[in-house]
Structures are given as C-alpha cells and as structure tokens.
Amino acid sequence: MTTATFKIWRGDAEGGDFKDYDTEITEGMVVLDAVHQIQAESANDLAVRWNCKAGKCGSCSAEVNGMPRLLCMTRMDTIDIDKPISIEPIKAFPTMRDLVTDVSWNFEVKKTIKKFNPRPPDAEDGTWRMAQEDVDRVQEFRKCIECFLCQDVCHVLRDHQKTEEFIGPRFLVYTAALDMHPLDTEDRLEDLKDAHGIGFCNITKCCTHVCPENITITDNAIIPLKERVADRFYDPLKKLFRRLFGKKS
Amino acid sequence: MDSYKTFEYDVLVIGAGGAGLRASIEASAAGISVGLVCKSLLGKAHTVMAEGGIAAALSNVDDRDDWKTHFADTMRGGQYVNNYRMAELHAQEAPERVHELEAWGAVFDRTGDQKILQRNFGGHKYPRLAHVGDRTGLEMIRTLQDHGIHQGIDVHMECTIIRLLKEGDRVTAAFGYDRERGKFRLFKARAIVLATGGYGRAYKITSNSWEYTGDGHSLAYDAGADLIDMEYLQFHPTGMVWPPSVRGILVTEGVRGEGGVLRNSEGNRFMFDDIPDLYKDQTADNPEEGWIYTQGDKEARRPPELLTRDHVARCIIREIREGRGSPHGGVFLDIAWIREKLPNAPEHIKRKLPSMYHQFKELANLDITEEPMEVGPTTHYAMGGIRVDGDTQMSTVQGLFAAGECAGGMHGANRLGGNSLSDLLVFGKRAGEYAAEFAKENGATGVDDSAIADTIQWALAPIERQEAEGSGESPYQIQYDLQDTMQELVGIVRTQEEMDQAVEKIAALKQRADQAAAPGNREFYPGWDTALDLHNLLTISEAVARAAARRQESRGAHFREDYPDKDEEWGKTSLVVKKGGDGTMEVSREPVMDIPAELQAIIEENR
Ligand SMILES: Cc1cc2nc3c(=O)[nH]c(=O)nc-3n(C[C@H](O)[C@H](O)[C@H](O)COP(=O)(O)OP(=O)(O)OC[C@H]3O[C@@H](n4cnc5c(N)ncnc54)[C@H](O)[C@@H]3O)c2cc1C
Ligand code: SF4
Ligand code: SF4
Ligand code: FES
Numbered sequence: 074m075t076t077a078t079f080k081i082w083r084g085d086a087e088g089g090d091f092k093d094y095d096t097e098i099t100e101g102m103v104v105l106d107a108v109h110q111i112q113a114e115s116a117n118d119l120a121v122r123w124n125c126k127a128g129k130c131g132s133c134s135a136e137v138n139g140m141p142r143l144l145c146m147t148r149m150d151t152i153d154i155d156k157p158i159s160i161e162p163i164k165a166f167p168t169m170r171d172l173v174t175d176v177s178w179n180f181e182v183k184k185t186i187k188k189f190n191p192r193p194p195d196a197e198d199g200t201w202r203m204a205q206e207d208v209d210r211v212q213e214f215r216k217c218i219e220c221f222l223c224q225d226v227c228h229v230l231r232d233h234q235k236t237e238e239f240i241g242p243r244f245l246v247y248t249a250a251l252d253m254h255p256l257d258t259e260d261r262l263e264d265l266k267d268a269h270g271i272g273f274c275n276i277t278k279c280c281t282h283v284c285p286e287n288i289t290i291t292d293n294a295i296i297p298l299k300e301r302v303a304d305r306f307y308d309p310l311k312k313l314f315r316r317l318f319g320k321k322s
Numbered sequence: 323m324d325s326y327k328t329f330e331y332d333v334l335v336i337g338a339g340g341a342g343l344r345a346s347i348e349a350s351a352a353g354i355s356v357g358l359v360c361k362s363l364l365g366k367a368h369t370v371m372a373e374g375g376i377a378a379a380l381s382n383v384d385d386r387d388d389w390k391t392h393f394a395d396t397m398r399g400g401q402y403v404n405n406y407r408m409a410e411l412h413a414q415e416a417p418e419r420v421h422e423l424e425a426w427g428a429v430f431d432r433t434g435d436q437k438i439l440q441r442n443f444g445g446h447k448y449p450r451l452a453h454v455g456d457r458t459g460l461e462m463i464r465t466l467q468d469h470g471i472h473q474g475i476d477v478h479m480e481c482t483i484i485r486l487l488k489e490g491d492r493v494t495a496a497f498g499y500d501r502e503r504g505k506f507r508l509f510k511a512r513a514i515v516l517a518t519g520g521y522g523r524a525y526k527i528t529s530n531s532w533e534y535t536g537d538g539h540s541l542a543y544d545a546g547a548d549l550i551d552m553e554y555l556q557f558h559p560t561g562m563v564w565p566p567s568v569r570g571i572l573v574t575e576g577v578r579g580e581g582g583v584l585r586n587s588e589g590n591r592f593m594f595d596d597i598p599d600l601y602k603d604q605t606a607d608n609p610e611e612g613w614i615y616t617q618g619d620k621e622a623r624r625p626p627e628l629l630t631r632d633h634v635a636r637c638i639i640r641e642i643r644e645g646r647g648s649p650h651g652g653v654f655l656d657i658a659w660i661r662e663k664l665p666n667a668p669e670h671i672k673r674k675l676p677s678m679y680h681q682f683k684e685l686a687n688l689d690i691t692e693e694p695m696e697v698g699p700t701t702h703y704a705m706g707g708i709r710v711d712g713d714t715q716m717s718t719v720q721g722l723f724a725a726g727e728c729a730g731g732m733h734g735a736n737r738l739g740g741n742s743l744s745d746l747l748v749f750g751k752r753a754g755e756y757a758a759e760f761a762k763e764n765g766a767t768g769v770d771d772s773a774i775a776d777t778i779q780w781a782l783a784p785i786e787r788q789e790a791e792g793s794g795e796s797p798y799q800i801q802y803d804l805q806d807t808m809q810e811l812v813g814i815v816r817t818q819e820e821m822d823q824a825v826e827k828i829a830a831l832k833q834r835a836d837q838a839a840a841p842g843n844r845e846f847y848p849g850w851d852t853a854l855d856l857h858n859l860l861t862i863s864e865a866v867a868r869a870a871a872r873r874q875e876s877r878g879a880h881f882r883e884d885y886p887d888k889d890e891e892w893g894k895t896s897l898v899v900k901k902g903g904d905g906t907m908e909v910s911r912e913p914v915m916d917i918p919a920e921l922q923a924i925i926e927e928n929r
Contacts, residue, residue: 085845101565101686113798117849118842122363124531127571127681129460130366146684169502170846180364180471180479188472189427200421202436208429212454215429215461219365254427 075099077154079107081119082161085170091159092116098149105133105144108160108172120171128285131220135172136161141222141283144172163225176221182240185268186248191256207255214250214294216286219243223280223290229273239270242280242290249294252301262305271295271302324778326497326506331357331476332761333754334496334511336483336538339367340459340746341726341753342517343466344419348754349515350473354761357509358470359478359498361533365467368519368531368727369746372459373574373677375441375451376747377740378416382437384620387448389413393921394928396741398600399445399630400705400734401878401888402925403551403896406917407712408732412741412748419747420452428465430454442579442616444628445738447604447928449618456574456677462743480846481507483537484854485777486514486545487769492720493545494767497777501851504844506778510769512761515715515753516542516724520704521862523855525813526805528701529561529572535855536862538728542708543861547717549899550730552706552862553869553880556737557814559634561700563652568685570700573655573678575739577695578627580674581616582657583609584638585694586646592653593626596637601629613663632736632879635699639814642698652698658691667691699814703742705733705879706869709898714756715749721760725753735878784840784853794839797853804831804859812867817884821871828864835860865899868909872897 075098080091094111105123112119124130126145133144138152138159152158166174195202223242229235240248248265251257265271274295281290288294333349335342338360350356360367379392393413397404420438424430430452431439440449454461471477483498495510518538522530543549560573578584586592597605605626606612612625627634638653648654657675661667668691672679675690682688682695707730708717715723726746733741787794811824835856840849875889876882895911902908917925 099566102567103685106567112848113796117796117798117840118847120846120848124362124366124368124533125371126531126568127371128684129457129677130362130370130531132362132366148684148687173502173846175502176363177479183468184471188468191425191427194425199425200437201424203429203432204436205432208432211429212431215454215464216457218370218460251427254429257427 075154077107077149078157079111080157080159081108081111081171083119083171084168086168093157098154102149103145104137104142104147104149104152104160107149108144120173122173129218131218134163134220134222134225136163141225143220143222143285146285163221165225165227165231178236179219179221179224179243182244183247186240186244186251187259187261187264189251189254189257190259192258201256203255210293211250211254213288214246216288217243217246218286220285222283222285226279226283228277228279235270235273239273242274242295244269245271245274245298246288246290246294249298252298262302265298266302266306271299274299324506324782326508326774326778328508328510329357330510331355332511333513333515333757334359334509335515335517335754336496337367337517337519337726337728338364338477339369339517339519339726340462340466340743341750342515343463343470344747344750345515345517345725345754345757346475347466347470347473348751349758350475352755352758352762354758355476357476357478357511359481359483359496359509361480361482361501363479364477365463367463368533369459369463369743371572372462372743373456373572374443374576374579375453375458375740376416376420376462376743377443377446377450377738378420378452378744379413379450380417380420380438380440380452382433383440383618384448387450390924391447391928392416392450394925395445395447396738397734397925398928399736399738401736401893402734403877403893403914404734405712405731406915406921408749410921411712411752412732412745415748416744419744419751423462423465423747426465426469428461430461441576442624442628443739444575444578444634445630446740451740453576455673456576456675458743478507482851482854483541484781485773486541486722487773488545488719489767489770491546492767493722495769497774499781502846504847504850508769508774510766512764512766513721513723513757515757516708516722516728517726517750517753518728520727521859522701522704524804524808524859524863524866525701526809527561527570529558529570530701536858537855538724539707539865540858540861542717542719542722542724543865543899543901545719545722546901547719547722548709549865550706550709550896551734552865552899553873553897554705554735554878555701555866556631556703556705556879557635557699558702559631559638559699560655560697562686563696563698564650564686571681571685572700572702573695573697574675577655577657577675577678579616580657580671581613581660581663582627582655583625583659584627584634585654585656586641587648588646592641592646593629593634593637597626597629598633605629630736631739632881635814636881638699648696650696652696654694655697656694658693703727703737705735705737706730706866713752715753716756716760721764723753723757725749735880781854784838784850785844787837787839794837795834797838797840797849797856800831800834800838800856801852801859804828804863807831808863808866812863812870814881816870816880816882818871821867824867825864825871828860828867832860864907868907869897869899872909
C-alpha cells in the first residue's frame with residue numbers, strides 16, 4: 074500500500090491555510106481521485122469543482138505543486154509522492170472556498186465581445202459552404218474547454234489585475250475564433266485595441282504552455298490578431314486604402 | 323425560518339445542457355422573461371461530453387437518406403415502443419436544427435463539397451451524424467451558450483432546485499439553493515421547463531458525472547407527473563475498464579464507426595457470432611464488407627460492431643462471462659489494426675478521434691494507434707423519463723414541461739447514438755416555444771408558504787441533524803451502497819429475484835438517507851449536495867427497479883434472463899410510474915400509442 078500526503082489549501086475569501094491529508098494511492102489514479110477520496114474519508118466539506126473527469130469540461134482547474142493543471146488529467150504517477158503534494162486554487166481570480174474560485178468575471182467579459190454575425194447563406198436552402206482547410210484554424214480555437222488556466226498564468230491578470238482593461242488569452246482565442254470564422258462579417262478590431270486591451274499582451278507565451286487542449290494561443294490567435302490591429306490602426310498606407318475602398322481589414 | 327431571495331420569470335428553465343439552452347433561447351425569442359438555473363457553471367453540463375455527433379438526415383454524404391429513413395431507424399432501434407410522434411417530429415426537424423447551429427457559429431467537419439460531414443453510427447442506415455472530430459457536444463453547447471448569452475436570459479449558475487411548488491394541479495414555482503453561498507432561492511414562474519438530464523450516478527460504473535442524479539425525474543414525480551419507460555436504461559457497450567479510477571468513462575462509438583473492431587481474448591471478432599434477425603439483411607457477414615462500409619462504400623452493409631448498443635453490450639457481457647474477456651474484465655476494441663488498410667493510419671486516427679487518442683494516452687498510458695483498448699459496458703443514458711406530449715413537451719402536470727434526456731418516450735426501448743443531441747435541439751426548441759405560449763396564456767399564480775417552510779426544514783435537516791445528535795451517517799456511504807445495489811441487481815442482465823431484492827434494499831437505504839448527516843458550513847459544500855441528491859437517486863432507482871421487475875419480457879436495453887424473449891403482448895404495453903395518493907410508488911400498464919397508418923407504412927418500407 075502506497076500513501077501520499079497532500080497539502081490542500083482550505084479556506085475562503087477571508088483567508089485560509091494548507092492542511093495535510095494522507096490517502097492511499099492506487100494504480101492509474103489522477104489527482105482528482107485523490108481529492109475525492111480525501112473528501113469521502115476525512116473532509117466531507119472540501120470544495121472542488123468537477124464534472125466530466127475526462128478533460129472535457131474544464132471545471133477542475135487548480136494548481137498542483139504550483140503548476141496550473143486540470144486535476145482530472147494529472148496522473149499520480151507523474152508526480153513525486155515522496156514529498157507532500159500541494160493543491161491550491163487558481164490565483165488570478167478571487168477565492169471562494171477551498172479549491173473553488175469565483176470565475177464569474179470571465180462570463181461577463183465574454184458578453185462584451187460582439188457575437189457571431191454570418192454573411193447571408195450561400196445556398197437556396199439557407200446553408201453555407203466552407204472548405205475543411207478553411208475551418209481548421211477556427212476548429213483549433215473552438216477546442217477550448219474554458220478551464221481558464223491560461224487566464225490564471227497570464228501575468229497581466231494574475232500579477233497586475235488588469236481585469237478592467239484586458240480580456241486575457243481565453244477571450245483573445247475566442248475573438249480569434251469569431252474573427253477568423255469564414256462566414257463572419259463583424260468588425261472587432263477597434264474593441265480589441267481599446268476595450269479589450271490586446272496591447273497588454275507582450276507575448277510571453279505562458280498561456281500557450283499551460284493550455285490542456287494544446288491550442289497555440291499566442292502564435293495562432295494572439296499574434297495574427299495583433300497584426301490585424303496593427304494593419305488597421307498603425308499602417309498609414311492601409312488606412313488610406315481602406316478609407317478609399319472601405320474594406321473590413 | 324431561514325430567509326430566501328425571490329425571483330420571478332415568465333418561463334423558468336431548469337438545466338443548461340443542450341435542451342435547457344435551446345429551450346431558453348426559444349422562450350426568450352417569444353419576448354418574455356426567462357430564467358435559467360443550473361448546478362454547474364455555464365457550459366459544463368453533460369452535453370459538453372458528447373463525442374460522436376448529432377443525428378440528422380441532411381443527406382450530405384448519402385443522398386438516399388431522408389427523414390423517413392431516420393424515423394424508421396429510430397423506431398427499429400427503439401423496438402417500436404417509442405412515442406411515435408416524437409420520433410416523427412425528431413426526424414423531420416433535426417436537419418433544420420443542425421443548420422441553425424451553423425447559423426449561430428458552429429463549425430462542423432466538412433465534406434469534399436464543403437457541406438457538413440456526416441459519419442456512420444450504430445443503427446443508422448446511412449452516414450448521418452454531423453460532428454466535429456469527437457468533441458461534438460462541446461461544439462454544440464458552446465454554440466448555444468455563446469448565442470444564448472446575448473438573448474437577455476437571466477442565468478443562475480451553481481444553483482440546485484430541490485422542490486417544485488404547485489397551486490392546484492399547476493406548477494407555479496421552483497425552490498432551490500445557491501451552491502456557492504448555501505442560500506435559498508425561490509423562482510416563481512408561469513411555466514417551468516425541466517431539462518436536467520439523466521441519472522447514471524445511481525450506478526457504480528457510469529459515463530455520467532456527479533450532476534446526473536435524476537433531479538428532474540424526481541422533481542416531476544414528486545409534483546405528481548407521470549414517468550414512462552423507466553425500465554429502459556442504456557448501457558453503452560464501450561466504457562474504459564482500466565485503470566480502476568477511470569472505469570466507466572466513455573469510449574465513443576465513433577471508434578467503431580471509423581473501422582474499430584471488437585475482439586475477445588482469443589482474437590475472435592465475436593460480434594459476427596450473433597446477429598439478430600431484425601438486422602440480418604443490413605449487416606455484413608464478413609470483415610472485408612464491414613471495413614469498406616466504414617470507408618464509405620454505399621453498397622456494403624455495416625459491420626456487426628455497429629449493431630445497436632443493447633445488443634453489443636450483451637455480446638460483450640457474454641464473452642466476459644464465458645471466460646474470453648481481456649485481462650481487466652473487458653474485451654478488446656482495436657482501431658490500430660487499420661494500419662493494414664491505410665498507409666497513414668496513425669495520423670488518420672488522431673485526426674478522426676483526437677479526444678480518444680488524448681484520453682487513452684493521458685489516463686491509461688496507451689497509444690490507440692498502436693494497441694487495442696480494453697472496454698466494457700458502462701451506464702450511459704436514460705431512455706425513460708418524464709412523460710410528455712409529443713408536440714408541446716408538456717408533462718401530465720399543468721405548466722410543467724420537460725425536454726432532453728429527462729423526458730421519456732422518444733427513444734423507446736433503446737436509443738440510437740447521435741439521437742440524443744438532435745433530440746435536445748428539436749424538443750428543447752419545442753419545449754421553449756410551448757412553455758412561452760403557456761406563460762402568455764396563463765396568468766401568474768400564488769405560492770404556498772407552508773410548502774416553502776417545509777422544504778427549508780427538509781433541506782437543512784442533514785446539517786442540523788449533525789449538530790443536534792453529533793452522529794448520523796455519511797451521505798457518501800449511502801450513495802456508494804445504492805450504486806452497488808443498482809449495479810449488481812438492476813444491471814444489464816436482470817432477474818425477478820434480484821430486482822425484488824433491489825426494491826427491498828432501496829427501501830432500507832431510504833431509511834438510512836433520512837439519517838444522513840452533513841457536518842460543516844453551507845457554502846459550496848459537496849457533502850450537503852450529496853445528502854440532498856440522495857432523495858432523487860433513491861426515488862429514481864426505485865422507479866427503475868419496480869418497472870424492470872414488472873416487465874416480464876426482454877426488449878431493447880431491458881434484458882431479463884428469466885424471460886429472454888420478446889413478448890407480443892408486452893410489446894403493446896408501456897409502463898407508467900406515478901406517486902400514489904398515499905405517497906407510495908405505483909406502476910401501471912398502459913397501451914403503447916397506436917402508430918398512424920402512413921407512419922406504419924414508412925416502417926414497413928424500411929423493414
Ligand atoms: C460521455 C458521453 C458521450 C455522449 N455522446 C453522445 C453523442 O455523441 N451523441 C448523442 O446524441 N448523445 C451523446 N451522449 C448523450 C448526450 O450527451 C446526453 O444525453 C445529453 O447531452 C443530455 O442533455 P440534456 O440537455 O438533457 O442534459 P445535460 O446536458 O446533462 O444538462 C443537464 C443540466 O441540468 C442541470 N441540472 C440537473 N439537475 C438540476 C437541479 N436539480 N437544479 C438545477 N439544475 C439542474 C445540470 O446542471 C445541467 O446544466 C453522450 C453522453 C455522454 C455521457
Ligand atoms: S502571451 Fe500574452 S496573453 Fe499569453 S500569458 Fe503572455 S501576456 Fe498573457
Ligand atoms: S484556451 Fe486553453 S487554457 Fe485557455 S481556457 Fe481554453 S482550454 Fe483553457
Ligand atoms: S472534470 Fe472536466 S476537465 Fe476535469
């Protein structure tokens with residue numbers, strides 16, 4: 074029988090502390106299993122979010138030994154159990170209770186991004202035509218499970234708390250998915266530059282490194298969006314061209 | 323008395339999966355106020371986990387497909403005891419609902435001629451499932467969510483409804499608590515839509531999450547509504563079996579749709595050994611024909627691995643019982659073998675089944691492009707549910723509607739893969755539409771204060787019990803014992819004796835549940851959630867056990883070892899579960915709805 078010691082952060086908005094729990098580790102276990110076991114054995118009131126237990130819903134985000142992870146996709150056999158394992162809530166957002174944080178800001182931010190606005194249907198029957206190669210990129214972005222781990226590691230949100238000025242990597246990916254959607258006709262560049270603060274991102278790529286869906290957030294989403302913004306607002310020739318011909322970007 | 327906050331809407335939707343979101347969108351489009359309540363955060367409901375696809379006769383891949391064939395397939399899969407009207411509307415309206423998703427931003431995989439791609443799935447005659455790799459549910463829920471947040475719907479996340487309140491025979495409000503703060507809330511509404519999903523958590527091995535405790539089924543039952551077809555519970559043939567902690571997690575049927583085969587420990591493709599008569603003409607009798615079918619050959623017949631789920635699950639159980647199982651008590655599901663057929667097989671598999679590749683790699687340390695998976699049946703989907711009118715989705719209680727997995731009838735004795743996501747869209751929309759209509763036609767009503775006081779007292783009991791007596795049982799232990807009971811006694815293969823025993827055990831568990839104690843505070847407290855959910859799980863388990871004990875024949879997902887054959891008389895009978903006047907559960911026989919001649923003709927043409 075192998076046991077491991079977990080240091081789990083217990084507390085609420087007012088504050089809290091790490092508490093030690095020992096539990097048995099069996100083959101194939103993930104960290105979420107250990108947390109559930111502890112919950113059933115000795116901490117009935119330990120708060121943790123989860124749903125799918127298969128990396129599909131993005132509910133169980135937390136920091137394991139300081140690394141932002143999905144608890145359900147972190148196998149115990151990838152962790153050194155000779156030392157105590159720390160589990161604490163993600164840091165970029167206010168703590169609610171134990172491992173649960175108040176992520177409601179994210180849901181509010183999303184509403185401020187202009188919704189999908191398709192061109193008129195291509196065919197008589199009201200349907201559209203799109204080629205697979207033209208939707209590959211957008212499909213990559215749409216893999217996002219809204220775990221907000223990228224938001225958690227982005228220094229603009231985590232360290233500088235710029236939640237009023239910057240929407241964070243998750244919503245830059247979301248904007249990119251809309252903007253690069255072959256059918257979309259909406260213009261979001263001005264919002265990106267002003268209200269959504271794309272300029273705050275200085276391409277550290279921390280977000281890309283933690284994304285459990287392996288979305289190339291920085292290279293595929295943020296940088297192309299930055300280029301679009303730069304072309305529109307900072308390239309005098311293109312600006313003139315657009316004024317003359319009224320093109321979208 | 324503990325205080326509570328009151329909200330008032332024209333329509334209240336309980337549940338924010340595909341059905342609830344679609345219902346909310348439709349109701350708010352009617353220009354009325356809509357509230358939406360869900361136990362988790364928005365976008366995390368079960369629908370997010372759906373993998374394989376949405377069934378709709380778009381005829382993009384095979385132009386022979388049409389709604390009639392889809393209807394006939396659905397009825398055959400359901401063994402002809404479906405609510406035919408729902409099956410008809412579902413087949414007719416699914417294509418429009420899928421196109422609507424595209425108009426709201428969904429990005430499905432494409433065909434060569436730039437339309438929505440469709441894939442093969444068990445029991446569907448033609449390739450019919452619109453999909454996005456194997457993460458279709460995510461695409462669907464995100465599309466509905468992102469569209470819905472701009473419709474002025476008032477969303478209450480992480481809030482659990484524990485009681486429906488009535489005035490006379492009409493439902494007038496829902497009462498619940500906000501999980502984040504542990505505070506009570508009253509939602510008054512002119513019409514209420516239940517869209518709470520299923521109850522797989524009553525079983526030990528399940529593909530379902532903690533949310534699936536049959537709340538909607540049980541709320542409706544307690545409010546006096548009929549439940550129907552409760553004996554039909556789908557066990558998906560392929561859940562993960564190893565390692566133990568992931569046991570039950572789903573392996574999409576899409577694996578078989580893409581050419582994956584089932585083998586026993588002797589390397590035999592055992593699905594060829596037993597092909598039911600109903601499907602003989604449509605099923606390949608050799609491996610090569612099965613393979614070319616999965617690769618789009620229109621003349622070929624489908625491989626036996628794509629027979630309906632009830633049958634595949636039973637064949638797997640047979641192999642395991644007769645000693646031909648895999649090392650960890652399953653059978654082998656092999657997609658890696660297609661390397662013999664396709665030069666770029668590993669890339670092909672990763673592209674078609676990305677999340678399966680990921681899931682096995684991360685959770686089982688197994689590369690599915692190299693090695694076979696080990697799989698076994700897992701509790702998956704509730705065919706049985708709240709009895710509704712096929713057109714309006716209203717239950718037998720005035721003003722109470724139901725849509726999605728918590729509604730019963732559409733799928734009969736067995737659901738075809740892909741028919742749930744389409745069901746959510748078609749009937750979510752209808753429920754929203756008719757609930758809005760009901761709300762417009764019927765004025766606001768009152769709420770009974772004593773019922774509220776009673777509910778609060780009941781809900782706080784587990785917390786107070788602990789404080790008063792310092793003892794009481796852990797709700798988790800009672801839940802585990804229930805799961806063991808259902809798994810062992812009301813599983814895939816059933817007998818009278820076992821089910822009678824289950825009914826007795828459930829009664830004993832109910833008494834223990836009355837003593838469940840949840841020490842601690844009320845904020846985001848899973849122990850308290852579990853204590854309250856027990857009431858729902860136990861109610862639904864009893865309904866399943868009682869209905870299953872009653873049906874003395876085998877049909878679809880309901881297999882009786884002591885009555886292994888179909889019975890003609892039972893084929894004309896549905897079982898309805900209802901709360902009797904004295905509070906005990908009643909199960910009654912009712913005739914299956916008569917199928918009109920023109921629909922019967924469609925069924926005959928497609929036999
Ligand atoms: C792993 C997996 C894969 C699947 N793949 C497919 C597939 O490929 N194709 C297909 O057609 N089907 C598939 N299914 C089935 C399908 O996903 C489900 O049947 C469907 O998503 C159910 O949707 P729903 O809207 O009815 O409920 P859900 O999406 O489960 O939503 C239920 C909602 O109700 C809320 N709720 C429940 N109780 C309460 C309460 N007491 N108070 C407040 N809110 C409450 C929950 O929080 C949630 O928001 C799959 C199922 C699983 C588990
Ligand atoms: S790349 Fe930009 S968005 Fe991503 S973590 Fe760094 S600063 Fe934040
Ligand atoms: S982009 Fe990746 S890390 Fe960020 S929320 Fe989405 S899935 Fe999570
Ligand atoms: S529980 Fe769904 S991602 Fe971990």
